[in-house]
Amino acid sequence: EGIPLKPDPAALCTVMAELGVTPEECVYVGDTATDMQTGKGAGIFTIGVLWGFRDEEELRENHADVIIKEADELLNYTK
Numbered sequence: 181e182g183i184p185l186k187p188d189p190a191a192l193c194t195v196m197a198e199l200g201v202t203p204e205e206c207v208y209v210g211d212t213a214t215d216m217q218t219g220k221g222a223g224i225f226t227i228g229v230l231w232g233f234r235d236e237e238e239l240r241e242n243h244a245d246v247i248i249k250e251a252d253e254l255l256n257y258t259k
Contacts (some may be wrong), residue, residue, distance in 0.1 A: 184214075187214045189219075202253040209226075220242075227254070
């Protein structure tokens with residue numbers, strides 16, 4: 181309550197501060213334009229995933245740094 185909804189990065193920034201991590205230490209994984217906008221707004225590397233609600237075009241248009249097709253690709257991903 182009292183924290184703006186995505187794509188405002190306020191909640192994400194609060195979580196990072198509470199965990200004591202920087203944007204450079206994080207990745208933001210999501211399946212929508214809103215997710216990519218949220219991650220970018222917080223200065224985080226974004227990974228768009230194709231098993232969710234939206235398609236690859238939407239993720240590209242919203243500047244996903246990487247787009248992956250399968251969940252197991254996250255296990256092997258290094259930025």
